[in-house]
Amino acid sequence: MKVEGKAGDFFVEVQTHARYVNISQCTACGDCSKVCPIVKPNEFDLGLASRKAIFTPYNQAVPSAYVRAKEDCLGDVPIACGKCIDACKSKCIDFDEPEQMLSLNVGAIVVSTGVEYYDPREASEYGYTRFENVVTSFELERLLDASSPTHGELLTFSTKKPPERIAMIQCVGSRNMKADINYCSRICCMNSIKDTLVIREHYPDAEIMVFYIDIRAFGKGFEEFYRRSLAAGVIYIKGKPSKITENKKTKEIILSYEDQLNGEIKHEVVDMAVLSSAMIPNQSARALSMILGIELDRDGFFKEKDPCVDPLESTKEGIYLCGCSTTPKDITDSIAESCGAAAKAGVHMSDAAVEEKKTEITELDLSGSPRIGVFLCHCGLNISAVVSINELREYASRLPDVVIVDDYLFACAESMQKKIQDAVIEHKLNRVVVAACTPKTHEPVFQETLAKIGFNPYLFDMANIRNQCSWVHQKEPAAATVKSKEIIKMSAARVRHLLPLAPKILSVRREVLVVGGGITGIQAAIDLANRGFKVFLVEKQQGLGGRAGNLANVYPSNRPGKELMEKKIRELYNKAVTVLTGVEIKDVRGYVGNFEVELVRSGGIGAQDNDLADELRTLGVGSIILAIGAELFDPMKKFGFGEYPGVFTSMQLEDMLAQDSDKLKNMKSVAIIQCVGSREEKGNTWCSRYCCQSAIKQAILLRNKGIDVTIFHRGIRIYSKGAEVMYRRARELGVLFIPYSELARGEVPEVINQDQGLHVEMDYKALNSRIIVPVDAVILSVGMVPNARETDRLSDILKIPKGPDSFFLERHSKFGPVETTVEGVFLAGCCQFPQDIGDSISQGSAAASKAASLLSRDVMVLSPITSVVDEQYCRGCGKCAEVCDFHAISVVEKEIGIFVARVNEALCKGCGTCVPVCPTGAIDLKHFLDKQIKAQLAALLG
Ligand code: SF4
Ligand code: SF4
Numbered sequence: 012m013k014v015e016g017k018a019g020d021f022f023v024e025v026q027t028h029a030r031y032v033n034i035s036q037c038t039a040c041g042d043c044s045k046v047c048p049i050v051k052p053n054e055f056d057l058g059l060a061s062r063k064a065i066f067t068p069y070n071q072a073v074p075s076a077y078v079r080a081k082e083d084c085l086g087d088v089p090i091a092c093g094k095c096i097d098a099c100k101s102k103c104i105d106f107d108e109p110e111q112m113l114s115l116n117v118g119a120i121v122v123s124t125g126v127e128y129y130d131p132r133e134a135s136e137y138g139y140t141r142f143e144n145v146v147t148s149f150e151l152e153r154l155l156d157a158s159s160p161t162h163g164e165l166l167t168f169s170t171k172k173p174p175e176r177i178a179m180i181q182c183v184g185s186r187n188m189k190a191d192i193n194y195c196s197r198i199c200c201m202n203s204i205k206d207t208l209v210i211r212e213h214y215p216d217a218e219i220m221v222f223y224i225d226i227r228a229f230g231k232g233f234e235e236f237y238r239r240s241l242a243a244g245v246i247y248i249k250g251k252p253s254k255i256t257e258n259k260k261t262k263e264i265i266l267s268y269e270d271q272l273n274g275e276i277k278h279e280v281v282d283m284a285v286l287s288s289a290m291i292p293n294q295s296a297r298a299l300s301m302i303l304g305i306e307l308d309r310d311g312f313f314k315e316k317d318p319c320v321d322p323l324e325s326t327k328e329g330i331y332l333c334g335c336s337t338t339p340k341d342i343t344d345s346i347a348e349s350c351g352a353a354a355k356a357g358v359h360m361s362d363a364a365v366e367e368k369k370t371e372i373t374e375l376d377l378s379g380s381p382r383i384g385v386f387l388c389h390c391g392l393n394i395s396a397v398v399s400i401n402e403l404r405e406y407a408s409r410l411p412d413v414v415i416v417d418d419y420l421f422a423c424a425e426s427m428q429k430k431i432q433d434a435v436i437e438h439k440l441n442r443v444v445v446a447a448c449t450p451k452t453h454e455p456v457f458q459e460t461l462a463k464i465g466f467n468p469y470l471f472d473m474a475n476i477r478n479q480c481s482w483v484h485q486k487e488p489a490a491a492t493v494k495s496k497e498i499i500k501m502s503a504a505r506v507r508h509l510l511p512l513a514p515k516i517l518s519v520r521r522e523v524l525v526v527g528g529g530i531t532g533i534q535a536a537i538d539l540a541n542r543g544f545k546v547f548l549v550e551k552q553q554g555l556g557g558r559a560g561n562l563a564n565v566y567p568s569n570r571p572g573k574e575l576m577e578k579k580i581r582e583l584y585n586k587a588v589t590v591l592t593g594v595e596i597k598d599v600r601g602y603v604g605n606f607e608v609e610l611v612r613s614g615g616i617g618a619q620d621n622d623l624a625d626e627l628r629t630l631g632v633g634s635i636i637l638a639i640g641a642e643l644f645d646p647m648k649k650f651g652f653g654e655y656p657g658v659f660t661s662m663q664l665e666d667m668l669a670q671d672s673d674k675l676k677n678m679k680s681v682a683i684i685q686c687v688g689s690r691e692e693k694g695n696t697w698c699s700r701y702c703c704q705s706a707i708k709q710a711i712l713l714r715n716k717g718i719d720v721t722i723f724h725r726g727i728r729i730y731s732k733g734a735e736v737m738y739r740r741a742r743e744l745g746v747l748f749i750p751y752s753e754l755a756r757g758e759v760p761e762v763i764n765q766d767q768g769l770h771v772e773m774d775y776k777a778l779n780s781r782i783i784v785p786v787d788a789v790i791l792s793v794g795m796v797p798n799a800r801e802t803d804r805l806s807d808i809l810k811i812p813k814g815p816d817s818f819f820l821e822r823h824s825k826f827g828p829v830e831t832t833v834e835g836v837f838l839a840g841c842c843q844f845p846q847d848i849g850d851s852i853s854q855g856s857a858a859a860s861k862a863a864s865l866l867s868r869d870v871m872v873l874s875p876i877t878s879v880v881d882e883q884y885c886r887g888c889g890k891c892a893e894v895c896d897f898h899a900i901s902v903v904e905k906e907i908g909i910f911v912a913r914v915n916e917a918l919c920k921g922c923g924t925c926v927p928v929c930p931t932g933a934i935d936l937k938h939f940l941d942k943q944i945k946a947q948l949a950a951l952l953g
Contacts, residue, residue: 012112014120014303018329019359023115029108030078032065036103037076039067039426043095043104044077051083057150060160065095065104067426070158075426079104118359119329120303121352122313124296126335129184129192129289137183137286142257143168144264148179148202148287155209157391158420165210167282169262173214174282178266179203180252181223184289186735192289193739194310197339197730199287200227204237206285207245212485220246220279222268225726229700230341231814231824231844234690249750250277255284272750273777290339305330308732312337318732319565320575322849323352323856331355338732342825344850350829351538351856357863358541375465377441381412381507384440385499386431388422388447390477397481399492403446406496410503414438422447428460435466442506446474446499452823467511469875469938474502497951504950508943512875515916519604519871520633521545523862526596526805529557530848531840532638533579534855535862540586542863547630548588551595551613551801555580557640563668565848566708567733571669575848599808600898602917603835604633604871634835634862635809637819638855639801641841644688644695644793651762651789657769658762658789661705668712678718678787682771683710684760685724689794697816699794700845703728706792707741714744721747721784723760723771731847749775749782762789795845802842809836810896810920818844829858834873837861876938877919878926884933885911891925891934900925 013024032043049064064083067075085092086106096104128149131139139145144167146154157163167174181203185196200223207219226247228237241247252268264284270277292311300307305325306314313336316324325332333352334345385407389395400418407416415438419427422445435443443466445457450473458468476495484491521544525536528550536548555576559565562572583590595613599606608630643662646652652660659667661683667675683706689699707729710720720741727748729738742748751758751773760773770785797817806813811831814820819838822830829837839858840851865871878891878900887910892900899918905911912934923936935941 012302018327019118021115021117021120021329023117023120025113025115027111027113029081029110030076031081031104031106031108032077032079033101033103033105034074034076036101037074038101038429039075039077040100041067041077042098042100046094046098048092048094049083049085051080056153056160057147059150059153071421071424073425075424075429076103079106119331119356121331121333121349121356122299122303122305122325122336123332123334123349123352124293124299124313124336126290126339127293129291131183131286131288134183134286136254137180137252137284138255138257138264139286142255142264142284143262144174144257144283145255146283146285148199148206148285151206151285152202155206155213157389157393157396163213163392163396165213165283167262170282174217176218176279176281177210177220177283177285178252178264178279178281179207179219179221179285179287180266181221181287182251182289183286184291185287186224187289188739192291192310194338194732194735195227195730196287196290197227198290198341200225201230201233201236201341203285203287204228204233204240204245207240208236208243211240211243211245218246219244220248220281222248222251222266224249224251225728227726227728227730229698229728229730230343231697231816231818234698235696238696271777290335293336296336303327303330308337310338312732315732317568319568319570319849320578320852322853323348323355329359343828344853346826347828347850347857348853350858350860351853354538354542354856354860354863357860358538372463372465374467375435375441377467377470377511379441381442382438382440383410383413383442383444383503383506384431384434384438385410385413385416385444385446385503386422386434387416387418388445388477389418389420390448390481391421394447394477394481397485397488397491398476398495399488402492403476403495403499407446407499407503410500412442412507413503414440423453423456428457431457431460432464435461435464440466441470442509443471444474444499444502444506445471446476446495446502448477449475452826469512470506470509472502472506472509474498501947501950504946505943508940508946509938510940512937514875515873515877517602517604517871517873517917519866519868520606520631521866522547522630522632523634523636523866524549524606524608524630524632525636525638527557527638527640527840527842528552528555528590528592529638529640529840529851530559530576530579531640531846531851531855532636533583534852535636535638535839535859536588537579537582537586538856538859539863540588542859544863544866546586546588547591547632548583549591549594549596549610551593553593555583555590555592558643558662559848561662561665561669563665563712564708566704566731566737573669596805596808599635600918602873602920603833603865605917606632606635606835608632608635633866634837636837636839636858636862637805637809637811637831637842638839638858639798639805639842641795641818641845642798644699644796646687646791646793649687650684650760650791651764652791655762655764655769655789657764657787658791661702661709661790661792664709664788664790665705668709674788675713675716675718678713680719680721680784680786681713681788681790682760682762682784682786683720683722683790683792684762684771685722685792687791687793688796690725695794695796695816697794697844698728700728701847702792702794704731704734704737704847706790707734707737707746709790710741710746711737711744714741714746719745719747721749721771721786723749723751723773725750725752731849749773795841798842809833811836811838816844818842829854829861835862835865873917874921875916876921876936877916878914878921878923878934878936880912880914881933881935882911884931885929886931886933887911888930890928890930894924894928895919896922896924 015022044063047063052058053060053062055069065079249271250268252266256265266279308314331352333348480491480495525548560576597611598609601607651658812820837858839854889902
């Protein structure tokens with residue numbers, strides 16, 4: 012309601028709306044909702060289903076407690092309804108709960124207000140709400156969801172049957188001057204591609220068409236996902252319907268459009284049309300901007316200090332922006348930005364005493380013979396649409412020592428976790444099996460749930476009946492059910508032999524190592540130094556700055572890359588950062604919180620004398636951030652590069668533009684060829700994400716010099732703030748855009764240098780002719796590729812996995828984009844996947860935030876799953892020590908002449924590599940002991 016003060020010392024008044032239900036008492040039993048006589052459209056289901064006046068917004072809502080909509084409620088006076096109050100056993104409903112005004116004193120404010128959806132009724136040509144079978148992509152999303160009113164069944168509204176022909180229409184509202192939405196909504200192409208695959212899975216015979224302007228599949232794994240959709244037979248039509256009509260009798264939808272690949276006017280009749288509506292600024296943004304005293308941009312999103320260089324900073328110090336508050340973004344980019352904004356906000360709180368809330372938990376007595384609880388998850392319809400939950404219930408209840416079986420729509424929902432906790436207490440369980448999805452993402456969720464009630468989380472096992480059964484055997488429900496039973500049986504057998512384990516507690520160092528001195532690494536180092544951490548930054552080149560410093564200018568600010576880098580480097584040197592150039596990592600030992608890093612002069616170990624000061628040869632750090640960037644594709648021999656003098660890479664053009672080279676003065680016409688070394692059938696399959704925006708920026712700079720520009724492209728994939736305006740500007744300036752080989756039509760430009768000079772030729776089916784463009788230069792927009800030597804070397808040293816594209820693999824593509832599977836090691840920038848400058852800077856800040864939150868703790872809790880040696884049987888042969896990649900095992904002389912292997916539990920990563928090489932079976936892995944695995948196998952084979 013009100014914000015006063017300045018960075019580091021804001022006074023904020025926040026109004027909290029009354030919920031009328033005490034969230035700490037509400038058990039989410041739903042008794043109140045059952046008796047409520049009011050029926051209203053459910054906002055979460057976009058009006059496709061109803062709710063009561065007292066309700067939970069959706070299945071997995073947090074908190075799961077109910078909420079009363081006062082405006083819908085009959086109240087208890089003057090019509091004495093109040094049925095919910097009578098029905099509530101917990102007595103947690105209070106109609107007199109007042110609204111509250113909280114006064115907060117905070118150091119920083121983060122704005123993450125998200126977006127709203129464009130109302131497609133404004134695009135009246137598409138008949139939304141006038142025609143029954145026209146829905147929005149958000150409505151489709153709800154319809155396809157297992158927890159939706161149709162339980163995931165996609166039915167037309169007129170026939171109540173699955174549609175046989177479906178059309179998806181992209182860019183409804185987006186990229187639209189008429190609607191004053193001058194930007195790409197960034198998420199809708201991938202969302203539609205995902206929906207085509209979901210529909211294809213459920214309705215293999217449905218004909219699915221996607222009408223698009225450009226398919227913007229620019230993120231990690233997006234291009235491959237797009238190809239899956241194409242391979243699944245989804246038809247992609249380049250063209251946007253100009254009009255939709257309805258067959259009044261059959262309610263079929265008729266689309267009229269121009270096929271842009273051949274210029275023909277065509278019509279399609281479908282059973283359902285889905286409109287991909289634009290994302291628009293949150294309606295509250297204007298009012299909030301006034302309260303906060305920060306600016307909005309012309310589109311109504313919050314304005315960054317500089318979208319390229321300071322993408323997370325608002326126009327007022329101490330107020331930070333993230334996610335869709337500045338422009339539409341997908342989940343991955345939003346998460347990276349939210350971490351980055353947290354890092355910035357942390358700067359204003361470094362002196363504040365942050366008290367961690369500690370709750371004493373009494374450990375449950377879990378001794379005695381096994382009492383197993385088996386909890387089955389439907390995962391919406393993900394599991395239950397294929398696997399018979401009833402059969403599993405019945406089967407699991409007959410397994411040895413199982414005392415209770417229950418099943419939940421979403422076992423990971425807060426209310427369902429509470430039920431698991433209650434069941435553990437009520438049935439005195441000392442072993443728990445959850446049969447649900449992948450342990451990779453959900454095991455920690457259930458372990459934490461159990462730990463909260465004092466249940467040792469290592470007496471728990473997860474049976475993956477979704478990924479391993481209902482997903483892979485979707486077309487064989489009976490077999491999937493049999494396999495699920497076997498997996499549950501194995502889990503129940505294993506859990507009987509599990510032992511309680513206690514985590515390891517270790518101290519943490521507050522130093523951080525940032526590897527890479529480009530814009531990403533520099534940003535990470537600055538943020539960490541601002542938070543008071545001691546930072547070392549190593550760069551194997553002799554200078555800092557990376558590629559960004561060579562850019563002629565950076566969009567959308569149009570400032571030279573050199574200027575930007577110089578500013579950042581100055582900022583870096585003003586902080587407490589030890590910068591080491593011409594230096595690289597030789598080896599890393601240790602573990603999260605306590606890494607020991609050996610450094611050498613770059614150029615190959617032993618290539619030069621190691622003249623580093625002694626104190627810098629080995630660094631002790633708590634965390635490592637990898638920001639080693641990527642390389643540009645070498646187009647040797649492609650499109651005449653290296654053969655014809657007039658063929659350059661986009662980076663070479665950037666140099667020419669930055670230096671205003673004489674070469675440019677003689678040019679009258681230039682062709683730019685996109686996707687060189689990107690989006691290949693095999694090899695570099697990914698979209699390099701940066702190059703469309705970069706090419707358009709370069710085209711404008713060339714046009715400003717009076718040079719004609721023709722861009723041969725495979726769909727223009729621009730998405731950053733201001734990029735759509737830049738694209739429009741390029742077209743206004745006369746830049747010619749010619750699509751090639753979109754959807755493999757076999758139209759590929761050829762660069763020819765013959766008597767008539769350098770020119771680009773291509774068959775162009777739309778015009779039924781061959782295009783010939785005489786040029787003075789051809790620019791190849793080269794893709795980004797992993798820095799192979801460094802990625803391989805560091806992956807080997809740090810045991811960080813690489814993805815199929817050979818970029819470093821993040822922990823989770825959506826929810827952990829800057830984390831790795833190695834605790835304490837983070838990723839940022841183009842070594843994870845190609846990024847533009849703004850995104851790289853956000854990722855640098857995000858990685859800094861993750862490292863800072865890790866190192867802000869006094870101690871580190873490590874997994875107790877390590878190997879263990881039974882010295883009775885150990886002969887001290889050292890075979891286990893030889894194979895251990897983490898140097899966690901050493902052979903020691905236990906008594907004179909008696910050698911045994913000893914495990915350093917802090918170093919052991921629990922990989923289990925040592926176990927099978929032991930000739931005497933003396934080494935075993937806790938939590939995966941031989942007897943536990945044998946019990947599983949016996950259950951399967953018995
Ligand atoms: S008072 Fe009546 S109408 Fe209002 S929430 Fe309770 S039962 Fe529903
Ligand atoms: S030019 Fe680059 S950004 Fe554009 S589509 Fe090709 S690879 Fe993607």
